[in-house]
Amino acid sequence: MRIHGAYQPRPIRFLELWQPNEWRIKVYGIAYGAQSPDEKLVTAIKRAAHEALPEPAVTDSRYGLGFVCAHQGRTVSVAFVDWWENEDELHHKMFIADEPDLGRIRPAGAGELDGLQLGSRGYRIREERVGSTHPPVARARRGCLPARHLNDDV
Numbered sequence: 001m002r003i004h005g006a007y008q009p010r011p012i013r014f015l016e017l018w019q020p021n022e023w024r025i026k027v028y029g030i031a032y033g034a035q036s037p038d039e040k041l042v043t044a045i046k047r048a049a050h051e052a053l054p055e056p057a058v059t060d061s062r063y064g065l066g067f068v069c070a071h072q073g074r075t076v077s078v079a080f081v082d083w084w085e086n087e088d089e090l091h092h093k094m095f096i097a098d099e100p101d102l103g104r105i106r107p108a109g110a111g112e113l114d115g116l117q118l119g120s121r122g123y124r125i126r127e128e129r130v131g132s133t134h135p136p137v138a139r140a141r142r143g144c145l146p147a148r149h150l151n152d153d154v
Contacts, residue, residue, distance in 0.1 A: 004074070011035055012069075014149035015042065020050050022057035023064050023083075028150065030071040037072035040103035045070045045079035045095060048105055052081050052093045061086050072102065079105055 013036055015027040027046065029037040049068045057064035066083030077097040082090055096108035 008033070009153040010071075012150055012152050014151055018046060018068075020046075020053070021055060023053055023066065025049065025053075025065075025081075025083075026067040026149065028067060028069040030069060032072060032074045034072070037070040037077070038102045041070040041072055041077055041079060041097060041105075044097065044103050044105045045081065048079065048093075048095050049081035053083060054085075075099065077102055078108060 010030050010032055012028060012030050015029050015036065018025045018027050027042065029042060031037045045068050053066070054062065056062075062083070062085045066081065068079065068081045070079045071077060076099070078094060079097065080092060080094040082092050085091055094108045095105040097103075097105040
């Protein structure tokens with residue numbers, strides 16, 4: 001394997017709170033060599049998330065809360081959508097985009113380390129805000145996602 005240089009930290013940044021079809025979704029970006037990913041990649045994962053998120057957003061088993069991440073890498077870019085269901089299950093769908101066409105993503109199967117860190121922190125934030133007991137949907141919708149945002153370099 002050819003090493004392309006020393007590892008450079010990538011910024012993980014909160015981009016927006018997105019609310020498609022009653023969902024409350026935090027949008028994050030991770031970028032190699034930039035402060036945020038290309039807007040084409042962000043738009044593509046939001047489009048894919050819109051299709052992937054189950055409807056209706058809020059049910060007896062779903063809070064209507066989740067997050068998406070666009071990770072623009074050096075050679076390949078990945079994006080994922082995650083949402084909570086059945087009290088503490090984090091559902092995860094992943095997509096991949098090849099350079100130079102970041103606006104076209106396709107389903108992918110493998111995970112990626114920076115995104116797993118984002119998912120882990122998101123889960124801990126959910127546990128702190130909602131609690132590990134079985135909260136009513138109304139309590140989860142009132143305060144789970146908007147209070148804290150991850151902004152870090154990893």
